[in-house]
Amino acid sequence: MEFDLQWLLLGLPVAFALGWLASRFDLRQWKREQKESPKAYYQGLNLLLNEQHDKAIDAFIEAVQHDPDTSELHFALGNLFRRRGEYERAVRVHEHLLKRADLPASERERAQHALAQDFMKAGLFDRAQQAFEALEGTVFDTEARLALLALHERSREWRAAAEVAARLERSGSGSFATRIAHHWCELAAEADARQQRSEADEALQRAREAAPQSPRPLIMAGQRERARGEHRAALLHWGTLMAAHPAAFNLVAADYADSAKALGEAEAALERLEALYRRQPSSDLLAAIGRLDGDAARQRQRTLAHLQHNGSLSAAQALLASGDDEAKAVRDAVARAAKPLQRYRCAACAFEAQNYFWQCPGCLGWDTYPPLRQEDL
Incomplete structure (x- = not known):
């Protein structure tokens, strides 16, 4: 069978025309997609800036559909x-990115890193924790370790x-x-609760x-000695605390007074x-002095002077407590007014x-509580 060249001559122009039309169609579609993708992206940004998060998400989803390979849109x-609390959807987006070869x-x-934040x-x-540990040695190494530190503290994994x-x-x-x-102080407290004294001693030494x-190890060391009846050793620790951290000494002023009385050294402790x-x-020091001085009249004069110079409601409450029954209504009113001011307040989150906390239960910050009650600040 002979091949007719006329068909070839007719077919070439037809094939060329079809190819040209197809390329024009693809080019127009590509241009349209390229035009629509940034338009949806910028629309999403505009909606985001205007706090219209629902519409912004719809716009970004549309942009991702037009250009699924753009990682910035996924991020x-x-x-x-x-930010909206839809953590499951955030995880899916970031896991999809990680699967891309x-x-x-x-x-x-x-x-x-974004996936680790989603899980957190x-x-x-x-x-x-697993996601943050996978970032070791990367540019996010420091941020990941800080996050791991917060995780371990939240979980009370103190050694880690x-x-x-x-x-x-x-x-x-x-x-x-x-x-x-x-x-290490937390580990010492846990060991003491398990009655593992040697382990607690080692943790406190660490x-x-x-x-x-740091004032906390000195405070804890004194409290542990006092609990064992070793008042002399307790006073040595707290004496160091008094010299190095006079403000923090308020936290153990009453215990210091009781240990001094137990040793028969009330007079010397009173002078200090x-x-x-x-x-x-401070009101805590004033109360500790009252424990050591048996003269009620002198303590009343101290309390009156403290009230005059510092305006402390706790001092007013103590002063009224030594009065007669007619002052009971006033005492009760002052006690109610003084109670909020007798608290400690976190300087970071308020x-x-x-009670005094070394780690704030609210913001989990360390040493954010001043060692003075609000009325003494």
Whole structure:
């Protein structure tokens, strides 16, 4: 069968025309997609700036559909989901990015960090820990370790927290000595609760080695000695505390007075407390002095002077307590008014508590409570 060249001559122009039409169609579609993608992206940004998060998410989803390979759109969308509390959707977005084989190493690390933040916000601490640990040696190494430190503290894994804090300090990320001392103090308290005295002694020694100038190890050491009846040793620890941290001494002023009385050294202790009170008056010191001085008239004069110079409602309450029954209504009113001012307040988040905390229950910050009650600040 002979091949007819006429068909070839006719077919070539037809094939060329079809190819040209197809290329024109693809070019127009590509231009349209390229035009629509940034338009949706900028529309999403505008909506986001106007606090219209629902519409912004819809716009970003539309932009991602037009250009599914653009990682920036995925990051923007994932961050929006996280801010809105839609953590499951944020996780899906960032996990999708991690599954892409063409994602550069820097973008992969960024996606891993975003995924770890998703888990952290969602309260999935085990998965968050694994995700942050996977960032070791990356540009997010320091941020990941700081997050791990917060995770260990939240979970009360104090030994692990101390190790992470020590690594951060060795890497030059700042000083974590006081924070490490708190970790060892927490371990000492837990060991004491289990009646493992030697383990508690070792933990407390580690705390003092980590931060020799920190007041908490001295306070705890004195309290442990006093609980065992070793009042002399307790006074030695608290004497060091009084010289190095006079403000923090308020936390144990009453215990100091009781231990001094137990040793028959009330007079000498009274002189020391009065000297400290003259430099830094406080209601806690005033109460401790009252424990040591058996003369009610002198203590009443001290309380009146404190009330006149410091305007303390606690002093007014103490003064009224020594009066007759006719003053009962006034005493009760002053007691109610004084109670809020007898609390400690976190300087970071303003969380108030009747008891002193080394770590704020509200913001989880360390040493954010001044060692003075509100009325003495």
